[in-house]
Amino acid sequence: MKVLIAGAGRLGRQIAQVMAAGHNQVTVVERDEARVAALRDVLPARLETGDACEPSVLERAGAHTADLVVAVTGEDEDNLVISLLAKRQFRAERVVARVNDEENAWLFDSSWGVDAAVPAAMPLVSLIEEATGATDTVALLRLSRAGVNVIETSITPASRVVGAPLADVEVPPGTVVAAVVRDGTPVAPAADLLLAAGDEILVVSHAATEGEVHAAFQ
Missing domain, CATH: 3.30.70.1450 (Regulator of K+ conductance, C-terminal domain)
Incomplete structure (x- = not known):
């Protein structure tokens, strides 16, 4: 499976580790150049520097062939834009977005291209389940x-x-x-x-x- 993760914060890095361990092709997009440089030899994923809200950056990262796009930046506005682009412009099969502020949860639906919205308080196991669409997850x-x-x-x-x-x-x-x-x-x-x-x-x-x-x- 080809996985594109927008955001290399703590959660984005954890998801990349898990998905890469499953022999998936993982690409992580992060606009912080210093963070990308620090992760080059650590994270088992392809790293792209840039703002994932920009269609050209998503295209360069492989959004047009991604089976799964996970938007986990720290900004709800960015996660919504990334989700919309992934679903509408690049036709991603499944799009999962993190909700940082619960007051914005009502926005995270199919009208913004979101297949599954994940509250910030939800544990990583639940986010991975939502991302993969799995219903039989026993551990992570x-x-x-x-x-x-x-x-x-x-x-x-x-x-x-x-x-x-x-x-x-x-x-x-x-x-x-x-x-x-x-x-x-x-x-x-x-x-x-x-x-x-x-x-x-x-x-x-x-x-x-x-x-x-x-x-x-x-």
């Missing part, structure tokens, strides 16, 4: 074509793994740590990476349950 996302699950868990201050190297964490069999998100920035899951409270862990597993993954990091 069930990647049926890849035969794996991607599961997210967070490290709390009380976790026994705080301060421990990633290599010391005994994850369930058939489970691989795909990324560690720290302060909104993806970090390569090196064996000697010392885990910290607040870290968000994305793992890929063939068989582990969400509870088993949580238990490994608590």
Whole structure:
């Protein structure tokens, strides 16, 4: 599946990590040049610098062939414009937009090209479900074509793994740590990476349950 994500903030980066783990072709559009530069060697996605509200930028990013467009900038106005362009001009099959201000929720409907509107308070799992149209998601996302699950868990201050190297964490069999998100920035899951409270862990597993993954990091 070809996925186009508008916005490389914390949520946009997390979605890119998850979708890329499912062997999807992911492109992220971000107008902040410094942010794009910082993510070049970190995010497993094609990065385009520019304002996704501009049709030329969306076209350059591949909107004309995208199966899924996800608008997750911090501005509702931008998310609406991106959604409308994606659906009406580029005929994207599915468009999902984040609602930052709940007072604007009534605008996020098919008249603006939005197939699914996701409130800011909705957890990432729900946003991914809305984005993919999946109804059988058990953990973060069930990647049926890849035969794996991607599961997210967070490290709390009380976790026994705080301060421990990633290599010391005994994850369930058939489970691989795909990324560690720290302060909104993806970090390569090196064996000697010392885990910290607040870290968000994305793992890929063939068989582990969400509870088993949580238990490994608590």
